[in-house]
Amino acid sequence: GQQLNQSPQSMFIQEGEDVSMNCTSSSIFNTWLWYKQDPGEGPVLLIALYKAGELTSNGRLTAQFGITRKDSFLNISASIPSDVGIYFCAGRRTNTGNQFYFGTGTSLTVIP
Amino acid sequence: GAVVSQHPSRVICKSGTSVKIECRSLDFQATTMFWYRQFPKKSLMLMATSNEGSKATYEQGVEKDKFLINHASLTLSTLTVTSAHPEDSSFYICSAARQVNTGELFFGEGSRLTVL
Numbered sequence: 001g002q003q004l005n006q007s008p009q010s011m012f013i014q015e016g017e018d019v020s021m022n023c024t025s026s027s028i029f030n031t032w033l034w035y036k037q038d039p040g041e042g043p044v045l046l047i048a049l050y051k052a053g054e055l056t057s058n059g060r061l062t063a064q065f066g067i068t069r070k071d072s073f074l075n076i077s078a079s080i081p082s083d084v085g086i087y088f089c090a091g092r093r094t095n096t097g098n099q100f101y102f103g104t105g106t107s108l109t110v111i112p
Numbered sequence: 113g114a115v116v117s118q119h120p121s122r123v124i125c126k127s128g129t130s131v132k133i134e135c136r137s138l139d140f141q142a143t144t145m146f147w148y149r150q151f152p153k154k155s156l157m158l159m160a161t162s163n164e165g166s167k168a169t170y171e172q173g174v175e176k177d178k179f180l181i182n183h184a185s186l187t188l189s190t191l192t193v194t195s196a197h198p199e200d201s202s203f204y205i206c207s208a209a210r211q212v213n214t215g216e217l218f219f220g221e222g223s224r225l226t227v228l
Contacts, residue, residue, distance in 0.1 A: 003155060003157075006155075033216065033217060035219075040203075040222070040224070041221060041222060042116075042118070042205050042207075042219035042220050042221045042222045043156070043205070043219045044219070045216060045217065045218060045219075048216050088155060088156065090217065099146070099158060099161060100146070100158070100207075100217055101158060102148075102155045102156040102157075102158075103155060104154075104155050105154075105155050107153075
């Protein structure tokens with residue numbers, strides 16, 4: 001199945017720093033979702049994006065739907081230790097079928 | 113938020129046996145559910161789309177006779193790994209969309225399968 005390119009693959013940051021990660025595709029998507037996954041758990045939905053250029057926030061998290069519709073960005077401000085985990089983007093190409101394809105993931109480590 | 117539940121969370125079986133994993137949407141009806149497979153430190157790979165009342169749609173490279181999917185009701189989809197082998201050991205996760213238009217996917221807790 002298709003996978004999206006996500007970068008960076010991993011990040012090690014100090015507590016309080018801001019974090020940025022992005023997801024790119026060769027295809028145009030009409031929906032982008034961002035998830036966080038803790039070890040041994042299912043992914044938890046953080047933010048959903050539906051329109052090109054859309055900027056949506058959820059607490060310290062902000063995500064944007066790229067204007068080209070081929071990319072999306074997630075920013076985390078003032079990171080805290082509980083932000084540790086793996087972040088995945090997921091994209092959907094069409095309005096039917098609902099098949100989402102996932103990015104390769106970004107592993108985030110926050111150093112207290 | 114919506115709740116999707118999987119059972120069992122962990123299962124260990126002998127090679128050659130079959131294992132069934134259940135996925136339930138607890139507070140909404142899901143005409144479509146999705147099954148993913150995840151290897152350690154890897155991303156989620158879509159295996160198949162489970163459609164209530166009809167056959168599942170499998171992604172390229174996924175053996176439909178190996179991974180049997182049944183979506184018998186609007187709240188339950190099952191994945192059966194038949195004649196399991198050690199290489200089938202993995203983390204299997206299901207998801208469902210509460211509303212088709214919005215497409216927000218909610219995931220179950222995942223099921224860790226270990227085949228000895």
